[in-house]
Amino acid sequence: MTAATTSSDSRRDVDRWLGNYSEDHRNSTNILIHWICVPVIVWTVMALLWSIPVPEALGRPGLWAGAAMFFALVFYLRLSRPLGFGMLAAFVVLGGATEFLYRALGAADLRWLALGVFVLAWIAQFVGHKIEGRRPSFLTDIAYLLIGPAWIMAKILRKVGIAY
Numbered sequence: 001m002t003a004a005t006t007s008s009d010s011r012r013d014v015d016r017w018l019g020n021y022s023e024d025h026r027n028s029t030n031i032l033i034h035w036i037c038v039p040v041i042v043w044t045v046m047a048l049l050w051s052i053p054v055p056e057a058l059g060r061p062g063l064w065a066g067a068a069m070f071f072a073l074v075f076y077l078r079l080s081r082p083l084g085f086g087m088l089a090a091f092v093v094l095g096g097a098t099e100f101l102y103r104a105l106g107a108a109d110l111r112w113l114a115l116g117v118f119v120l121a122w123i124a125q126f127v128g129h130k131i132e133g134r135r136p137s138f139l140t141d142i143a144y145l146l147i148g149p150a151w152i153m154a155k156i157l158r159k160v161g162i163a164y
Contacts (some may be wrong), residue, residue: 014079014150014164021144026139033092037063037121038148043094044121047114050098051107061102065095084098085162086153087118 025031043112069091077084102110129136137144154164 011030013082014154017079017143017147018154019152021137024134025132027132028075030128030132033124034148035152037124037128038152039090039094040117040121041125042090042149043098043113043117044118045099046091046094047101047110048118050102051111051114055106061107062095064097069095069131072146076150079150080154081163082157082162083153085164086157086162087149090149090153124139 010110025034026145046065046069049068052064054061054063055079073084073088073091076087102156103111125136157164
């Protein structure tokens with residue numbers, strides 16, 4: 001397989017994922033809800049993982065979140081390098097905010113904050129899909145939980161003139 005074929009196959013794969021996701025997200029209210037709630041949900045998952053104790057011998061707080069971000073980045077980079085680097089930038093920003101909140105609140109309060117925001121954001125997501133009249137994409141394939149953030153990042157990249 002040549003490099004051009006591999007690049008073309010990856011391009012079709014990312015286009016397929018994002019195109020299928022877009023099919024379930026056409027209503028402007030649902031799209032707005034997703035623009036707000038998807039990044040918030042990504043942060044809450046990161047914060048919940050951050051709040052899980054890490055044995056000193058293994059590392060510092062945030063290790064589990066870092067591991068999850070690493071595996072998500074591998075997925076995103078396989079889809080598209082620009083998309084992967086965009087997600088890396090998002091993870092750095094969200095990770096910095098999470099570290100700040102961890103230091104300010106402590107693990108237990110961070111956990112409760114993240115859990116509360118997580119529940120509210122998912123309620124909003126389901127309301128958006130009720131308005132849309134379509135069920136959430138992840139109910140057909142769990143991988144769409146990773147595609148939602150990529151869908152938003154792809155839109156951001158397009159707005160700033162970067163082809164994903």
